[in-house]
Amino acid sequence: MIVISVALGACIGLCLGALGGGGSIITVPALVYLLHQPLQTAITQSLVIVGISSAVAMLAHARGGRVRWRAGICLGAVGGGAASAGTALGRLVSPAATLAAFSVLMMVVAISLLMRATTRSSAQHDSARTPVTVGAPTTTGAREEVTGSDDNRSPGRVVTAVKIVLTGTAIGLLTGFFGVGGGFVIVPALVLFLGYSMPVAVGTSLLVITLNSAFALGARVGEDSLDATIILPVAAAAIIGSIAGKYATQRVSEAALTRAFAALLVVVAGYVAARSLGLVPQ
Numbered sequence: 096m097i098v099i100s101v102a103l104g105a106c107i108g109l110c111l112g113a114l115g116g117g118g119s120i121i122t123v124p125a126l127v128y129l130l131h132q133p134l135q136t137a138i139t140q141s142l143v144i145v146g147i148s149s150a151v152a153m154l155a156h157a158r159g160g161r162v163r164w165r166a167g168i169c170l171g172a173v174g175g176g177a178a179s180a181g182t183a184l185g186r187l188v189s190p191a192a193t194l195a196a197f198s199v200l201m202m203v204v205a206i207s208l209l210m211r212a213t214t215r216s217s218a219q220h221d222s223a224r225t226p227v228t229v230g231a232p233t234t235t236g237a238r239e240e241v242t243g244s245d246d247n248r249s250p251g252r253v254v255t256a257v258k259i260v261l262t263g264t265a266i267g268l269l270t271g272f273f274g275v276g277g278g279f280v281i282v283p284a285l286v287l288f289l290g291y292s293m294p295v296a297v298g299t300s301l302l303v304i305t306l307n308s309a310f311a312l313g314a315r316v317g318e319d320s321l322d323a324t325i326i327l328p329v330a331a332a333a334i335i336g337s338i339a340g341k342y343a344t345q346r347v348s349e350a351a352l353t354r355a356f357a358a359l360l361v362v363v364a365g366y367v368a369a370r371s372l373g374l375v376p377q
Contacts, residue, residue, distance in 0.1 A: 096130060096324075096325075097328055099125075099129050099130060100130065100325055100328040100329045100332070101328050101329070101331075101332040102332070103121075103122070103125045103126075103129070103130075103329055103332070104144070104148075104328065104329035104330060104331065104332025104333040104334075104335075104336060105332045105333070105335065105336040105339075106121065106336065107119060107121070107122055107144065107145070107148060107329070107332075107333045107336060108148050108152070108332065108333035108334060108335060108336020108337035108338070108339070108340060109336040109337070109339060109340040109343065110340065110356055111145075111148055111149055111152050111278070111301065111304075111333070111336075111337045111340060112152045112155070112336065112337035112338060112339065112340025112341040112343070113297075113340035113341070113343050113347075113352050114278065114282070114297065114340075114352060114353065114356065119141060119144075119145040119274070119275045119278070119304070120200070120201055120204060120273075120275045120279065120360065121359070121360070121363055122137075122141040122144060122145060122274070122275075122329075123137050123138055123141050123197065123273065123274050123275070124194075124197065124363055124366075124367050126140060126141060126325070127194070128366075128367075128370065130325055132322070132325070133190075134190040134193060134194065135185075135186070135190075136320060136321075136322075137274070138185065138273065138274030138315075139274070139312065139315045139321065140321060140322065140325060140326055141274035141275070142270075142274050142308045142311050142312040142315070143308075143312060143321065143326050143330070144326060144329050144330045144333055145274075145275075145304060145308050145333075146304075146305055146308030146309055146312060147330045147333070147334070148330060148333035148334050148336075148337050149301045149304040149305045149308065149337075150301075150305045151334045151337055151338070152301050152334075152337035152338070152340070152341065153298065153301035153302050153304075153305055155337070155338060155341055156294075156297065156298030156301060156341070157298065157302075159294075159298070161294045161295050161297065161298030161299075162295075162298040162299050162301075162302055163285075163289075163291065163295060163298075163299045164302070166259070166285070166289060166299055167299045167300075167302035167303050167306070168302070168306070169259055169263070170259055170262065170263040170266065170281065170303045170306075171263070171302065171303050171305075171306025171307055171310075172263070172306070173259065173260050173263030173264060173267065174263040174264065174266045174267030174270065174277075174303065174306070174307045174310065175267060175306065175307065175310035176267065176310075177263065177264045177265075177266070177267025177268045177270075177271065178267040178268070178270045178271035178307050178310040178311035178314065179267075179271060179310065179311070179313075179314040180267070180268065180271060181267060181268040181269065181270060181271025181272035181273075181311070182271035182272070182311055182314040182315060183271075183314070184268075184271070184272055185271065185272040185273070188272075191371050192371075193272075193273075194367055194370065194371040195367075195368060195371040195372065196273075197273055197367055198364045198365070198367040198368035198371065199364075199368075200269075200273065200275075201360045201361075201363060201364035201367070202360070202361065202364045204279045204357075204360055205357040205358075205360035205361045205364065206357075207279065207283070208279065208353050208354075208356065208357040208360070209353070209354060209357045211283060211353060212350040212353040212354050212357070213350075255288060255289065258284070258288045259288070262280065262281070262284045262288070263303075265277075265280060266280050266281060266303065266307060267307055267310070267311075270304075270307040270308065270310075270311045271310075271311045271314065274311070277303070277304065277307060278300045278301070278303075278304055281296075281299075281300040281303050281304070282296045282297060282300045283296075285299055285300065
């Protein structure tokens, strides 16, 4: 069991550190099927593991100036109430139905990750083919100027606020209901809605995941027992994995990491669906 716990934690941390999310979505199925935890207990323990590992990974990114505190806190605050609602809703749904929905969620995430990886690869390829005139201003410099700010642009501020509220609510519901961090939603939202660069989106995403996990865990205090023999080794391995994930992005392309993780999600989603439908022996 300790070997499984450490391997699980390393995988969670690696995804969090490299991609700003995603690792938490495999935590609950692994706790249920590999470590034989009841579903609601697995969700609670997942929130502890994801919250701790995200906080450590976030601090590493913050030292590099890749966390936008105001946007992250706003998303976390909005998601906090939604996380409590998601927790209450999750109590009303049967474990089989929850796991079936979880498998659908994983497939959706896998598809979205593959689309994101394909889009970024195409953009990088086009950028590499575009000649740069010496002495001319580059779009990269303009991009860095925008992403380095804390979203102080006045045009469209109301629209941005609405997007933050909607995104934060969706993330909070997912966190409370499934025990996932929601980084697979946060990172694209920060890139598309707020114009952040990928490294800044990853660092800010970890702040939001930490806050949402804390809110959702607060709604579950006293309702589920926690097993320290599972939480501690998984969390410790996740912390180490998150640090390794941060440096893995310097050696392996984000597109390759994303595709590999998406493939893993497809496999896990298929297994979870088969188990929830009774197609695989218990």
